[in-house]
Amino acid sequence: AAAGASSSNKSDAKWQKGKPIPYAALADVFSQIDKTTKRLEIQDILSTFLVTAIEHASTPEEVTQAIYLCINRLCPDYLGLELGLGESLIIKAIAQSTGRGVDKIKKDLEELGDLGRVAMASRAKQPTMFQSSALTVPGVFKTLKEIATTSGNKSQDKKIGLIMKLLSACKGEETKWIIRSIEGKLRIGLAEKTVMIALARSAVFTRFKTKNIDTLSDELKMAEEQCKAAFSEMPNYDILVPALIKDGPEGLRKTCHLTPGIPLKPMLARPTKAITEVLDRFEDRSFTCEYKYDGERAQIHFYVPGEANAIEGEQAAPTKEIAGSSSSNGASSSSSQGRLGVFSRNSEDMSVKYPDLLESIARCRKPETKSFVIDAEVTAWKAAVKNEAGEVIDAGGLQPFQQLSTRKRKDVQADKVTVKVKLFAFDILYLNGEPLLQYDLATRREKLRSAFNPNADEFDYATSQDCNTVEEIAAFLEASVQDRCEGLMVKMLQGKESTYEPSRRSQNWLKLKKDYLSGAGDSLDLVVLGGYYGKGKRTKVYGAFLLGCWDVDSESYQTVCKIGTGFTEANLEDFTAQLKPLELTVKKGYYDVGGATPDVYFEPKVVWEVRVADLSLSPIYTAAKGAIEARGISLRFPRFIRIRDDKDPEDSTGPEQIAEMYRKQASAQQGKKGGGGDD
Numbered sequence: 001a002a003a004g005a006s007s008s009n010k011s012d013a014k015w016q017k018g019k020p021i022p023y024a025a026l027a028d029v030f031s032q033i034d035k036t037t038k039r040l041e042i043q044d045i046l047s048t049f050l051v052t053a054i055e056h057a058s059t060p061e062e063v064t065q066a067i068y069l070c071i072n073r074l075c076p077d078y079l080g081l082e083l084g085l086g087e088s089l090i091i092k093a094i095a096q097s098t099g100r101g102v103d104k105i106k107k108d109l110e111e112l113g114d115l116g117r118v119a120m121a122s123r124a125k126q127p128t129m130f131q132s133s134a135l136t137v138p139g140v141f142k143t144l145k146e147i148a149t150t151s152g153n154k155s156q157d158k159k160i161g162l163i164m165k166l167l168s169a170c171k172g173e174e175t176k177w178i179i180r181s182i183e184g185k186l187r188i189g190l191a192e193k194t195v196m197i198a199l200a201r202s203a204v205f206t207r208f209k210t211k212n213i214d215t216l217s218d219e220l221k222m223a224e225e226q227c228k229a230a231f232s233e234m235p236n237y238d239i240l241v242p243a244l245i246k247d248g249p250e251g252l253r254k255t256c257h258l259t260p261g262i263p264l265k266p267m268l269a270r271p272t273k274a275i276t277e278v279l280d281r282f283e284d285r286s287f288t289c290e291y292k293y294d295g296e297r298a299q300i301h302f303y304v305p306g307e308a309n310a311i312e313g314e315q316a317a318p319t320k321e322i323a324g325s326s327s328s329n330g331a332s333s334s335s336s337q338g339r340l341g342v343f344s345r346n347s348e349d350m351s352v353k354y355p356d357l358l359e360s361i362a363r364c365r366k367p368e369t370k371s372f373v374i375d376a377e378v379t380a381w382k383a384a385v386k387n388e389a390g391e392v393i394d395a396g397g398l399q400p401f402q403q404l405s406t407r408k409r410k411d412v413q414a415d416k417v418t419v420k421v422k423l424f425a426f427d428i429l430y431l432n433g434e435p436l437l438q439y440d441l442a443t444r445r446e447k448l449r450s451a452f453n454p455n456a457d458e459f460d461y462a463t464s465q466d467c468n469t470v471e472e473i474a475a476f477l478e479a480s481v482q483d484r485c486e487g488l489m490v491k492m493l494q495g496k497e498s499t500y501e502p503s504r505r506s507q508n509w510l511k512l513k514k515d516y517l518s519g520a521g522d523s524l525d526l527v528v529l530g531g532y533y534g535k536g537k538r539t540k541v542y543g544a545f546l547l548g549c550w551d552v553d554s555e556s557y558q559t560v561c562k563i564g565t566g567f568t569e570a571n572l573e574d575f576t577a578q579l580k581p582l583e584l585t586v587k588k589g590y591y592d593v594g595g596a597t598p599d600v601y602f603e604p605k606v607v608w609e610v611r612v613a614d615l616s617l618s619p620i621y622t623a624a625k626g627a628i629e630a631r632g633i634s635l636r637f638p639r640f641i642r643i644r645d646d647k648d649p650e651d652s653t654g655p656e657q658i659a660e661m662y663r664k665q666a667s668a669q670q671g672k673k674g675g676g677g678d679d
């Protein structure tokens with residue numbers, strides 16, 4: 001069974017050893033993948049291309065660039081450079097490069113529903129004046145990067161100019177793929193995990209100089225595991241791909257491991273609905289409960305550049321230098337203690353939002369703590385207020401999440417902060433040059449508690465208690481709620497199952513929220529996909545919204561519900577102002593909306609947390625369709641809770657989680673009338 005028979009290089013792309021990878025070859029791969037939904041075939045098409053690319057590329061960077069083009073990115077997440085230009089700018093560029101009117105392009109868009117196809121059709125109508133030289137992968141990548149980084153004066157015109165330059169050199173279907181790359185989504189059903197598998201396989205095929213997947217099956221499986229493990233600790237293709245080409249999958253760990261200065265995807269928890277569920281999971285194993293603070297996740301890195309395996313240079317995430325302390329004679333010392341970075345759940349740089357946090361962490365670090373990576377929650381905090389006699393008149397303490405969300409996102413100066421924050425650290429992944437992911441939680445906790453000097457208003461460790469019985473957990477949960485937390489996190493404490501698992505929603509971390517227990521229902525994070533104009537006095541604002549979730553496998557947004565409850569009048573005005581600029585001419589080609597009919601569709605940018613009492617099978621909405629039945633799952637009586645600006649649309653609650661919630665609800669209702677009911 002030689003893989004690749006079906007996907008030998010059909011394109012007429014001109015590969016030449018040592019010459020840049022022709023873009024036509026990659027465009028052809030996209031076109032082939034677009035025609036199939038079979039995962040194995042997709043893996044095969046892409047790995048065949050990658051083998052040729054590895055053999056021909058003049059530098060490994062070109063292969064990395066091809067990978068980035070496959071996953072619609074330009075760099076690691078933490079460097080924050082994104083594709084995804086707005087519809088109107090792309091329409092303008094297509095109009096100008098083809099000499100057609102914007103109105104005509106919009107009309108075509110209404111008909112064809114996809115800007116990539118519109119651009120292709122527009123170019124077909126255009127007489128060819130002269131033939132530019134063929135596009136190459138590095139050339140396209142460089143221009144896309146330029147488009148994404150162009151800012152400031154006349155940036156719109158510059159971007160349009162760059163898009164026109166690309167379009168003028170496109171041939172055939174290249175036009176479609178270039179436009180979709182500029183939009184930020186290829187929509188060919190090429191999930192990142194498939195790209196990773198194809199990459200791992202291509203390394204094995206190149207090494208053994210054969211594509212016989214039967215004889216190589218063990219090597220392939222191992223290579224996939226090795227690549228995934230390396231990426232989960234070092235989520236950076238610029239480093240991983242060259243290392244893979246040079247050292248092979250088994251040599252990856254020499255280069256790709258947890259490194260201060262490169263934020264990794266955090267470990268996530270699974271929801272539970274009852275304390276008994278916690279005991280079922282952990283049985284007689286040793287576990288611990290911690291307060292679940294209601295704030296914002298923060299991964300904090302501290303390191304001295306040039307020491308141990310700390311990262312330096314352009315692949316390092318943004319960090320701030322922590323200045324050395326003043327010398328004894330009062331003169332300020334010019335020495336640097338190291339670099340400190342704070343990253344969100346999505347690896348975004350949060351140092352601009354929390355400059356005060358950087359200062360307090362630097363203060364609370366013990367002098368002997370020379371490098372660390374910790375996992376923590378930032379919360380809004382009020383210091384205790386005392387009267388002149390020194391009596392406490394306001395105990396202060398944890399403040400609700402709503403208060404944290406009023407904090408400015410940028411340009412905050414440490415001395416002008418109005419919403420004060422305190423950090424609660426709950427895990428440590430790296431300390432003084434040593435990675436700790438493989439240690440059990442009990443050991444990590446000990447190390448965490450040895451590394452800092454907590455103080456009342458800036459830094460503390462998450463309150464924890466090792467519980468064994470339902471009663472103990474219930475009492476600790478009650479205490480967490482009294483102390484203004486969301487509930488508990490219950491974690492495996494010892495043994496192999498208590499290691500830190502980057503990027504996994506693990507069953508070794510369970511979240512037990514008070515709302516789940518009180519029957520208030522599940523909460524989901526959903527993407528705002530559409531708007532319905534209000535009625536009566538709400539005609540100037542959207543009165544309700546269409547919400548959806550991202551399905552990685554089909555690369556589409558599925559719809560979940562229409563929501564019109566939980567908003568204040570002020571909310572509706574604010575959301576209308578925020579969403580109006582995101583309105584689309586037509587719904588995007590990758591919106592699987594089912595029977596929903598909102599008045600307008602939006603660019604998928606905004607994520608809201610909503611609470612729901614009940615899930616049901618629906619003839620209208622499409623979420624998790626096929627998971628339980630052909631019909632999708634919908635929310636009954638959804639209520640808006642809050643904006644989740646720490647989540648990207650692709651981090652919304654996924655279809656498999658929604659199906660899981662439905663199943664749990666169905667089994668809880670067993671004995672009553674069937675599952676969660678029908679819409």
Ligand code: ATP
Nearest residue numbers: 267268269290291292293296297377426462489511
């Ligand atoms: P949620 O909506 O519950 O915040 P999420 O998808 O952001 O969900 P989960 O992994 O499901 O993330 O829930 C865990 C979150 O709870 C963490 O991301 C973190 O921000 C927060 N948290 C608060 N206290 C703790 C703690 N002691 N241990 C781990 N996470 C904690």
